[in-house]
Each structure stands twice: as C-alpha cells, then as structure tokens.
Amino acid sequence: MISSQHTSAKQFQVRVLRQDGPGQENRWEVYKIDHEPDMNVISVLQRVAAKGQTIDGRASSPVAWDCSCLEEVCGSCTMVINGRVRQACSALVDRLLEDKPGEIELRPMTKFPVVRDLCVDRSRKFRALQRVKAWVPVDGYNDMGAGQKQSMGEQEESYPLAQCMSCGCCVEACPQYQKVEVIREAGESDEAFEARKNEAYDNSFLGPAAISQAVLFNRNPTGKMNADERLEALKGPGGVHACGNAQNCVSVCPKGIPLTTSIARAGRAVTVYSIKKWFGS
Amino acid sequence: MAQQKVVVVGGGLAGLSASMKLAELGVAVDMISLVPVKRSHSVCAQGGINSCNDQTRQLGDSEWKHFDDTIYGGDFLNHQPPVKEMAYWAPRVIDLMDRVGVTFNRTQEGFLDRRRFGGTLYKRTAFSGATTGQQLLYALDEQVRRREAEGAIRKFEAWDFLGPILDDEGVCRGVVAQSLLTMEIRSFPADAVVVASGGPGLIYGRSTMSMVCTGSAASRCFQAGAKYGNPEFIQVHPTAIPGADKLRLMSESARGEGGRVWVPRTPQDTRAPQDIPDSERYYFLEERYPEYGNLVPRDIATREIFDICVNEGLSVENDRMCVYLDLTHIPREELDRKLSGILEIYEKFQGVDPRDTPMKIFPAVHYSMGGLWAGYERSADGGLVSGSPDNQLTNIPNLYAIGECDYQYHGANRLGANSLLSCIFSGLFVAPGIRNLLSSHKQAASELPSSLFEGAVKQHQERHDLLLGRTGGSENPYLIHQELGNVMTRAATVVRRNDQLAEAYQQVSDLEARAQKCSLSDTGNWTNQNVVFTKALIDMFPIAKSIVKGALQRDECRGAHFKPDFAMPSLKSTDDAGRREEAEGWCDRFAANTDKWLKSTVVSLKDNEPDITYEDIDTSSIPPRPRLYGLVGAEVIDEVWTERLRQKQATQPEAAQPEAVAGSA
Incomplete structure (x- = not known):
C-alpha cells in the first residue's frame, strides 16, 4: 500500500531540465504541483502544461515530451526520472515520493540528441x-x-x-x-x-x-x-x-x-x- | 509520365500493411505518421486475431460462420460484402503474419495455439502472449523497414497530416502535412492517398486509446468533404482502470475467475473497502441479475456500472466515477495461477496489489465502429472484387480509408479480436485496387501545376500563423478538452437519452465556439506541441457533433447504441398461447424497426454542421434477425422469426440460404 505520509502531502515539486532546441543551453525549471491520487509522471506533465507557470510565478511554455500508449508498451515516454531511465507512464508519483520526498526530477535521456525539453531524437x-x-x-x-x-x-x-x-x-x-x-x-x-x-x-x-x-x-x-x-x-x-x-x-x-x-x-x-x-x- | 506516388497517413497495422503491399506491387509510398510507426496505437491490442482454422473446422466452423458471427455481433449494421471477404481472407492473413515472424503462441505439436473470444463458440483467436497487437505491429514495421532500406518507402515520422489537397474537380491530388519538429508545412503530391489514422478516442477525454488517437486526420478529411459513416457507434468496454491520464483495460477474465462488482451502500463511504461489512455493500450486478450475476454480457455490465455511478450517485469516489471489482476473497495462489498477467498491470499502474485491495474500475470508450465512409465493388458471390479501385474508396476520388478510421467492418458493435484482422485485411486488400487506379491515370500528381500545392500549403500556413499569433484569448485548450471529454462521456457513451443528447449537442457547440478563442502558452516555432494539440482539439468538434447528432436521431437500440426509451421489451405472458401472440407482436415491431433503422448513418459536413442521411445496407447474404441475448421469451421470438424467414425464402427462391439461422446465444 501507499504510505499515508506521502498521500497526505498536498503539494510537491517537479524539477525539469529544459532545452529549447538542438545544441542550445539547457536550464532547470521547477514547478509546484497539487498532489492527486494515482498520479504518474505523465499526469504531472499534463498538470504542468495546464498550469503554465513555474514555482516562482513566471510564465512558462508547456514542457515538450513524447508519449502515446501510456501503458508501457509503445516506448515513447522514456526519460530519466530521479536519475533512473524509465517510462514516464509507469512511474508512479507516490512511489517516487517515497524514495525522494517532496521532489521529482525529470531530464531527457543523455545518449540521444535533445529535440526539445524531454523529447529526444x-x-x-x-x-x-x-x-x-x-x-x-x-x-x-x-x-x-x-x-x-x-x-x-x-x-x-x-x-x-x-x-x-x-x-x-x-x-x-x-x-x-x-x-x-x-x-x-x-x-x-x-x-x-x-x-x-x-x-x-x-x-x-x-x-x-x-x-x-x-x-x-x-x-x-x-x-x-x-x-x-x-x-x-x-x-x-x-x-x-x-x-x-x-x-x-x-x-x-x-x-x-x-x-x-x-x-x-x-x-x-x-x-x-x-x-x-x-x-x- | 513522372513517378506516381501514394501517401499513406498513419503507421498502425492498416497503414503498414497497405504500405508494404503497395511497395511489393512496385508503387512508391510516402508514409506520414505522428509518431515513429513502431509506436502506433495498434501496440495496445492484447487479445488476438480471429480466423477460422484447421482446429475449428473439424468442429463445424467455417469462414461463413466467422462472417455470420461478425454480422450478428454487429447487429446487421455492417455491409455484408466487405465482411464476407474479410472472413474468407482471415486464415490467409494469419498465415502471412506467421510467415513474417509474429511470435504466435504454439501448441505442443508446433501449430498456432488458439483461444476463444466473445461472440463465438469456436477457438478462432490466434495470440501472442498478452501483446498480440504489439507483435503484429512489429512484424509489419519490420517489413516496412525492409522496403524502406530498399528505397521503396519513405517515412515521415513526427509529421501531422493537415488535410487532403483537392483540385477544382474535387479530386484528391495529395496532402499537406506539418513537421512536429521544425513546424514546416509542406505539400506531398500523391496519385492516391490512404488514410489509416485510427480511432477518435480523445474526443471522450480519456479512453483506452493512445494519446495520438485524436481523430484529427479523419476529421480533416471530413471537413474537406469526405463522408463519415455510423459516428454514433462507439464501443465501451465495461472494465478499465481509471487513471489520472488514461483508462487502461482490465480484462474480462477477472470476472470470469470469480471477481465481484460492488459499491458501498453509503455514497462515497470514506472507509477502506476491507472495513465495509458485507451488509453495507451493494453487489448490484448480483442483485439485479441473480441468474448471471457478475458475468452478465459485456454491454449489460457496462450499462449497469454506468447507471450505478451516474444515475444512482453511488460511485466509490466523489470526484471520479468507479466501482469495486473485488478478487480479495479468492486465495492468492489461485489468483497468481490464473490471473497474474492482468493483476500485474493493475499493480504497475495503481501501485496497489489487487490480491489485497479491491480494484477500482469503470467502463471506458474503447473503439469506434464508425469512421470515414468507404465503398466497395461487390462480386457475384457476395464478396468483393479483388483489385477494384472502388474498394475502401471514400466519396472523394483518389482518397481511401482503411483500418479503424473506416466504418465498414464492425457494424453496430465489434467482436473481440476482429479489429486486428480488419486493419490488416483492409490494408492488404486496398493495395491492388490502388495500383490499378494508378495505371488508369494519364498524368502523375507531381506533374500538376505547382499553384495547386502552393495554394494548399499557404492556406494551412495561414491557419497556423493565425493560431500562433492569437493573443489575449481567454481559453485554455487543455481545459476545453477536459470539458469536451466530460460532456461526451456523460451523454454519448453507454446509456443515451434524447434530452441529454440534445443538451450535449448545445454544450459541444458552445465548447467549439470557445475553442476558437484559445490562446497558446507557447508561440514558438520549434516542436510546439501546444499548437499541434490545439489544432487537433478544434478538429475534434465536427466528429463530436456527428456522434451526438447521430445518436440523437437514431431512436432505437442497436449494438453499442442503447436508448432505454426505445428498448425492445421482454415477453410478459406466462402461458404458451399468450407468449406466442406476444412474440408475433414483438416480431412485427422488430420488422418495422428493421425497415426504418437498419441503415448506415452517413454524415456530410455542411456549413460546419453535420448533415445526416441514411443509406441502405447490403444484407444480401444473411437476412437480419433479432439479437435476443438475455431477453425473457427469446426462444418463442426466435421460433416466430425463423418461421417468417422460411416463408419469405420460399416465396423468394433467389435469396441466399443462410447456413446459420436465428440464435439466442
């Protein structure tokens, strides 16, 4: 079962390594997200897109990322989550917060050229x-x-x-x-x-x-x-x-x-x- | 003449099989796909693919019976020639998939293993573990990669199809597409265009479909003048895992192995399910259907779960509709032995072990039987003329539709394990017809005046720039999408009522107007997913309105389309004579309803509003008969209907003799 300690937490932070295009500088952006039951990293990114601003209130374009089936069978949404490469759809927020309370870190895979943000070629x-x-x-x-x-x-x-x-x-x-x-x-x-x-x-x-x-x-x-x-x-x-x-x-x-x-x-x-x-x- | 070319839009099973077959026939192909084709939605199919086979044949099965099951399952709304052709091709399709390396499960002796699926008595379904769709898709993807290496196919992956290019005569001469990376908009001249873009699940917000299943490609053809068939027929699967991002399928076998469906009698009881005593649980399927219990047919289970949450307000959760599917009374070892595969899916995505805690499930939109209207050329024996350029052709010359985005194969309701078949079959079958079409052309599309293509690009570029440049808009496309999904799910899924549908039509129209005022949070011109999504959202409305209007106008129950106000009743009489008389009346009413409603819904878009006409269905091989599952008095109705059918056939000797007559299974 999910530990009650983290499900009761109201908000958590998402740190995303962003990059506007190939060969450009990257930068970290941090977002604050309201905790909901049964969230995965995909739903976190959907909330980030709908929210449109960073933790310090600056307007932010939606993070670009690839996804399709959301059932861990198409392979699209692969990224590095809390330092481990995996699919975002099967990365459950409550589990991630158990391992590292309060924050989730997302970055693009490092072995492929970045197209934008979490999208790679x-x-x-x-x-x-x-x-x-x-x-x-x-x-x-x-x-x-x-x-x-x-x-x-x-x-x-x-x-x-x-x-x-x-x-x-x-x-x-x-x-x-x-x-x-x-x-x-x-x-x-x-x-x-x-x-x-x-x-x-x-x-x-x-x-x-x-x-x-x-x-x-x-x-x-x-x-x-x-x-x-x-x-x-x-x-x-x-x-x-x-x-x-x-x-x-x-x-x-x-x-x-x-x-x-x-x-x-x-x-x-x-x-x-x-x-x-x-x-x- | 310059080289001719075919553009295939979509790289799932249908698009891949069409492309590889066209390449084999020496036709050059450009494939356009939102995602690398290997990531198309076909990967999600789990169960299998149907065909009559050597095993079932020994038990009395035949291609004709597969054909009949598909038509009966579809409640006779399917045109019969394409379905007949598909059923007769099915064994060959599976042989081919075997040859190209699909890792089908095997029997002891090394033959393909088969399992039984719904709507049939025979073990017709070939399967590859729990990922048959993925395995079929990969095998076709590999064949296409091989043709790509040979130079016969070019892939444009991460490209969005923006619309067909029509000349002044309304003939399709190519497509316009946009790179999802560079946002470049480009024309692709083509001598034929094949749309294989899948279903429109995202119109319902969340469904079992992939995030690329927006229906936008079909909608763009629809908006360009292509007709759309049977939009109101949407299949809803009774048990899916409601996730915050999508609804994932939970196999029916969970109920088959003893799973019990219940809700707390107290609405939104805050106690953990294990702490709620039996007396305070409402096992509504068991109470309402004492005979069938939790194993009522799929459509009934779907309707009851929907009813308990929507109308009775007994959803387990307050802000999200779901009921419990409980396996916790079954010993752990037994669950591990029989259901481990599907229980792992639940565990992986919910982080909860369903062996200890009841699963939360809810019905989910799963498949669209409707899609772009497509035609065919009927053969003398009631199948299709092989190589005819009319097969799968939309009403726009040179524009074809195959796979889930074509309306032809599944009628009012699709049988399990028939979708993979229809996708591969329609893809393989369309290719020789297109080659023949190309041989009849005098000029290649690439030789047409460039102004035609430049004009089309300019038009789409203007739309794009307008969207990017829109400032001060008050609407957020993601929130409008959520609202659209809520409206559609409430009114146009399981149980349909005319007052709700009429209200939904207005709400969808209002949302459509609001979607025009979306402002983008990303106005850049590099990998702008924001603008791509907003365009797809705007293009959901013509199909959403067609679904709602089609459902509103169709005052009957047929397959997945259920309107309680027009349901055919069970027989009430208890004595034989009374029943017989009632059954006569029932059959009169059924016959009258068949005359009125056994017709395809055909929609054209006029001034951005769906305009509906009805088209007769080719029922030349199998005369329509009532589907009587679970109805009281089914045997008597069946008897009366069969007698009438025999009489009719005696007076019309030319009518085909059906091998299978009315059944109540």
Missing part, C-alpha cells in the same frame, strides 16, 4: 534495426500457406526478445553507447542531412537492443536463412565486440528482455562465423 535506434536487417525476408505477401512449425520452447524463447519496444533504456544505461549528435548545417537539404546522420550512426555502436533483434531473427526458421548478413553487421564497426559487458542494459530493460544472453549468443555466433569465413567455407 531516437532515429539511431531504428537505423540500427536496418543495419542488422531485423526482418524476415519473405518472398512476398501472397498466400503461400502457413509458416514453419515452431515448438512451444522456441516461441517461449523468441517472444521476450520480440517485446523490445525500442524505448532506449538499454542504451541510456550502456557505458559503451556514446551520444552521436549531428547538427544540421544552414541550407542543408533533408536528404543530405539524413545521409550525414546515417553515416555517423552506422559507424557507432549498435547497442544491446539491435544486437538482440539480430539474434531474434537469426532464430526465426526463415530468418536464419540469411543469418550471415546479420552476423556481418554484428561483426562490423560498432558491432557486438564494442560491448564492454557492464550488464547495465539488462537491469534497466522495462520488459526484462535477457539482453546480455542475446549479446553472449551474438558474440559466439560472430566468432564462429568469422572463423568459418577465414577458412573460406
């Missing part, structure tokens, strides 16, 4: 999925009958990996995953900017989620037919060898995905693949 996550070819390369979408049979055990091993919502928690916690921020140049076209961004991403670490997706598709009965292409990506620059085995990823994953198991598997598969390739078989 996670396109590198999706680019990484392209790099490892995280899909089943079916011939086409015509009616070709059912897929291959799979055992219950195989499904039970694949399903947890398939729940990855590309939220970014694992890479935020990963010491090897460094922020890559490409600033748009004046007059640069969309295509040119996109190409420059992708080039920078493609030379940097894939991160645990993408490695785990490569493992997922190399397990799929059809996906394994082009396992080598994925192993090639895992072997390349920023591949699985960049992992420093800190094991932070698995401890912050909101879905409990066995990321370190995936990484170990990927590492072994890359080794075997490299040896085979060395002998030309």
Whole structure:
C-alpha cells in the first residue's frame, strides 16, 4: 500500500531540465504541483502544461515530451526520472515520493540528441534495426500457406526478445553507447542531412537492443536463412565486440528482455562465423 | 509520365500493411505518421486475431460462420460484402503474419495455439502472449523497414497530416502535412492517398486509446468533404482502470475467475473497502441479475456500472466515477495461477496489489465502429472484387480509408479480436485496387501545376500563423478538452437519452465556439506541441457533433447504441398461447424497426454542421434477425422469426440460404 505520509502531502515539486532546441543551453525549471491520487509522471506533465507557470510565478511554455500508449508498451515516454531511465507512464508519483520526498526530477535521456525539453531524437535506434536487417525476408505477401512449425520452447524463447519496444533504456544505461549528435548545417537539404546522420550512426555502436533483434531473427526458421548478413553487421564497426559487458542494459530493460544472453549468443555466433569465413567455407 | 506516388497517413497495422503491399506491387509510398510507426496505437491490442482454422473446422466452423458471427455481433449494421471477404481472407492473413515472424503462441505439436473470444463458440483467436497487437505491429514495421532500406518507402515520422489537397474537380491530388519538429508545412503530391489514422478516442477525454488517437486526420478529411459513416457507434468496454491520464483495460477474465462488482451502500463511504461489512455493500450486478450475476454480457455490465455511478450517485469516489471489482476473497495462489498477467498491470499502474485491495474500475470508450465512409465493388458471390479501385474508396476520388478510421467492418458493435484482422485485411486488400487506379491515370500528381500545392500549403500556413499569433484569448485548450471529454462521456457513451443528447449537442457547440478563442502558452516555432494539440482539439468538434447528432436521431437500440426509451421489451405472458401472440407482436415491431433503422448513418459536413442521411445496407447474404441475448421469451421470438424467414425464402427462391439461422446465444 501507499504510505499515508506521502498521500497526505498536498503539494510537491517537479524539477525539469529544459532545452529549447538542438545544441542550445539547457536550464532547470521547477514547478509546484497539487498532489492527486494515482498520479504518474505523465499526469504531472499534463498538470504542468495546464498550469503554465513555474514555482516562482513566471510564465512558462508547456514542457515538450513524447508519449502515446501510456501503458508501457509503445516506448515513447522514456526519460530519466530521479536519475533512473524509465517510462514516464509507469512511474508512479507516490512511489517516487517515497524514495525522494517532496521532489521529482525529470531530464531527457543523455545518449540521444535533445529535440526539445524531454523529447529526444531516437532515429539511431531504428537505423540500427536496418543495419542488422531485423526482418524476415519473405518472398512476398501472397498466400503461400502457413509458416514453419515452431515448438512451444522456441516461441517461449523468441517472444521476450520480440517485446523490445525500442524505448532506449538499454542504451541510456550502456557505458559503451556514446551520444552521436549531428547538427544540421544552414541550407542543408533533408536528404543530405539524413545521409550525414546515417553515416555517423552506422559507424557507432549498435547497442544491446539491435544486437538482440539480430539474434531474434537469426532464430526465426526463415530468418536464419540469411543469418550471415546479420552476423556481418554484428561483426562490423560498432558491432557486438564494442560491448564492454557492464550488464547495465539488462537491469534497466522495462520488459526484462535477457539482453546480455542475446549479446553472449551474438558474440559466439560472430566468432564462429568469422572463423568459418577465414577458412573460406 | 513522372513517378506516381501514394501517401499513406498513419503507421498502425492498416497503414503498414497497405504500405508494404503497395511497395511489393512496385508503387512508391510516402508514409506520414505522428509518431515513429513502431509506436502506433495498434501496440495496445492484447487479445488476438480471429480466423477460422484447421482446429475449428473439424468442429463445424467455417469462414461463413466467422462472417455470420461478425454480422450478428454487429447487429446487421455492417455491409455484408466487405465482411464476407474479410472472413474468407482471415486464415490467409494469419498465415502471412506467421510467415513474417509474429511470435504466435504454439501448441505442443508446433501449430498456432488458439483461444476463444466473445461472440463465438469456436477457438478462432490466434495470440501472442498478452501483446498480440504489439507483435503484429512489429512484424509489419519490420517489413516496412525492409522496403524502406530498399528505397521503396519513405517515412515521415513526427509529421501531422493537415488535410487532403483537392483540385477544382474535387479530386484528391495529395496532402499537406506539418513537421512536429521544425513546424514546416509542406505539400506531398500523391496519385492516391490512404488514410489509416485510427480511432477518435480523445474526443471522450480519456479512453483506452493512445494519446495520438485524436481523430484529427479523419476529421480533416471530413471537413474537406469526405463522408463519415455510423459516428454514433462507439464501443465501451465495461472494465478499465481509471487513471489520472488514461483508462487502461482490465480484462474480462477477472470476472470470469470469480471477481465481484460492488459499491458501498453509503455514497462515497470514506472507509477502506476491507472495513465495509458485507451488509453495507451493494453487489448490484448480483442483485439485479441473480441468474448471471457478475458475468452478465459485456454491454449489460457496462450499462449497469454506468447507471450505478451516474444515475444512482453511488460511485466509490466523489470526484471520479468507479466501482469495486473485488478478487480479495479468492486465495492468492489461485489468483497468481490464473490471473497474474492482468493483476500485474493493475499493480504497475495503481501501485496497489489487487490480491489485497479491491480494484477500482469503470467502463471506458474503447473503439469506434464508425469512421470515414468507404465503398466497395461487390462480386457475384457476395464478396468483393479483388483489385477494384472502388474498394475502401471514400466519396472523394483518389482518397481511401482503411483500418479503424473506416466504418465498414464492425457494424453496430465489434467482436473481440476482429479489429486486428480488419486493419490488416483492409490494408492488404486496398493495395491492388490502388495500383490499378494508378495505371488508369494519364498524368502523375507531381506533374500538376505547382499553384495547386502552393495554394494548399499557404492556406494551412495561414491557419497556423493565425493560431500562433492569437493573443489575449481567454481559453485554455487543455481545459476545453477536459470539458469536451466530460460532456461526451456523460451523454454519448453507454446509456443515451434524447434530452441529454440534445443538451450535449448545445454544450459541444458552445465548447467549439470557445475553442476558437484559445490562446497558446507557447508561440514558438520549434516542436510546439501546444499548437499541434490545439489544432487537433478544434478538429475534434465536427466528429463530436456527428456522434451526438447521430445518436440523437437514431431512436432505437442497436449494438453499442442503447436508448432505454426505445428498448425492445421482454415477453410478459406466462402461458404458451399468450407468449406466442406476444412474440408475433414483438416480431412485427422488430420488422418495422428493421425497415426504418437498419441503415448506415452517413454524415456530410455542411456549413460546419453535420448533415445526416441514411443509406441502405447490403444484407444480401444473411437476412437480419433479432439479437435476443438475455431477453425473457427469446426462444418463442426466435421460433416466430425463423418461421417468417422460411416463408419469405420460399416465396423468394433467389435469396441466399443462410447456413446459420436465428440464435439466442
């Protein structure tokens, strides 16, 4: 049960690290919020938006943040809350106040370029999925009958990996995953900017989620037919060898995905693949 | 001719399946989505996806029966050809999802496992843990990413669709959209546009829908002249967890495993629920429905919970409507064994263990059966003509609607596990028709005079600048949204009364006028969520008014639309002859009501007011019959109706013979 000590508190403070746009200075703003039952960080941000002023009475534009499903299944609302990366929707105010009475601190993830306030650009996550070819390369979408049979055990091993919502928690916690921020140049076209961004991403670490997706598709009965292409990506620059085995990823994953198991598997598969390739078989 | 292009608005199951199929057919696609497509609302679907399958077939199931269950469940308001086509495609849709890597649960032998859902006797539902929607969405997202890597699809994620571009003849030639980051407004010339933007749950304030489900994309098409079908048919789920930010679904299985629904007899009793003795608890479902108890059908449970809070004032809390759903009398081990998945959801979001403390739940708006009006080309066997450019086409040439934002598949009420199917099916099925449409065009949209596109951008830029520049406005868009949600939830959800609906129409119109006076707290031109939300809010009103007006005018009960003043009564007679006579009268009344109301509501917007006409429904495969669940005297009514149907068919031999006749299940 929620401790009565905090539910009876009438107000609490929210400290938000704000930034107006990419490459700009950030600053802290503090808001005072009336406590309501069953609040989560999303409802706190909604109250901040409706309120429109800081604790010292200055007018304040609504804090920008991403959210969609609010059920911890879309991955949108990931941010750093009281120093821990997680989804804002499942971050309950009463629990947060139990751990740190009186104040909640919100900041954007540090491994992605800030778009504005708590919004970050996670396109590198999706680019990484392209790099490892995280899909089943079916011939086409015509009616070709059912897929291959799979055992219950195989499904039970694949399903947890398939729940990855590309939220970014694992890479935020990963010491090897460094922020890559490409600033748009004046007059640069969309295509040119996109190409420059992708080039920078493609030379940097894939991160645990993408490695785990490569493992997922190399397990799929059809996906394994082009396992080598994925192993090639895992072997390349920023591949699985960049992992420093800190094991932070698995401890912050909101879905409990066995990321370190995936990484170990990927590492072994890359080794075997490299040896085979060395002998030309 | 320059390269032709299709713009797909929305990246949920429908938009993704349309895009990947179009790409396969060699058509270039631009996708426009508010969120990265992987974060679309389809991720929220838990239960599964229906199809007749090898297991159920052995037990007498068929595609025809899936078709019949969907029509019966929809209370015959669905046009039958699209539903028939969908049911016959369903096994193939699931095969394809299996092939593209969806991690469906398996049987011992390695086949797809199936579960049973509401509205059918068969285990038709394939599922992937408790996150089937997420798994289907990811598999399609992966296929689209693959096509994107090949250069066949371009994604514009974090872009807001502002409206279709129509030429002087009213033909759709592209769309205008706005970047949510840079706020740049840009035109996208297109030879066809597919709107797959999902449902309008946010019109009700909080619902089970995601925050992106504002209905704004459908509304912008509606305002541009597209017709809207069956707006008043909104599905409400009986048990959701009322959160301060959204309403999260609580599965029906909680009641299935013995959960009891109650409220304190003293309004807003301040004691903890455990401290309230049994004698002071009102187990209203058990008292009002001694036979069914807590397991009354979904719509009845919804209506009773609503009634106890709204009309009886017995809500557990004062400022928030909810009742207790109590599992605490069931041993912990049993709960852990049978219900751990859903109980964890409650625990995660409420911070309370439902094994110790009764859950607080309330019905929540869940799905819109209505949506943009779309047509089809009927085949000789009562299905659809594959590859016809008329399938899923709105009344605006070149503008298509698929998925939840199209009104065609679910009639007056949607069956569980049919929505994922309708989204993927309509997406896959629309693609060959669009390819054929494009082959018939003589000119690519990108070759049209640039003035057409520049004019459209200018118009939207002016609207945007006007909103940003508005100073001294007295209204806050977030508060108006709350008020709209309250009005809509009160009048246009579970129980509908004409006086309340008429009042609500006025209130919604007043709110609409006030929304025009919103001033923004953010007037910047970088990632301005304030202005994006305000635009979406303003665009909620045309659909909100259509929902209310559609409900006001439809004086009957059908599926999710329930008006107690027009409910068909149970039979009262106790002797056989009296019952028979009463049943005859009942059937006369039912037949007259069918003649009058078995019609689609079709709305066009005239001078910003909804203008309603009614359109006949294609019931060529399955003749309408009464839904009799829980009605006293159902068997007699069923008998009379079936006799009448047989007589009619004897005199009209060309009418199709239904395999399944009237049922009272």
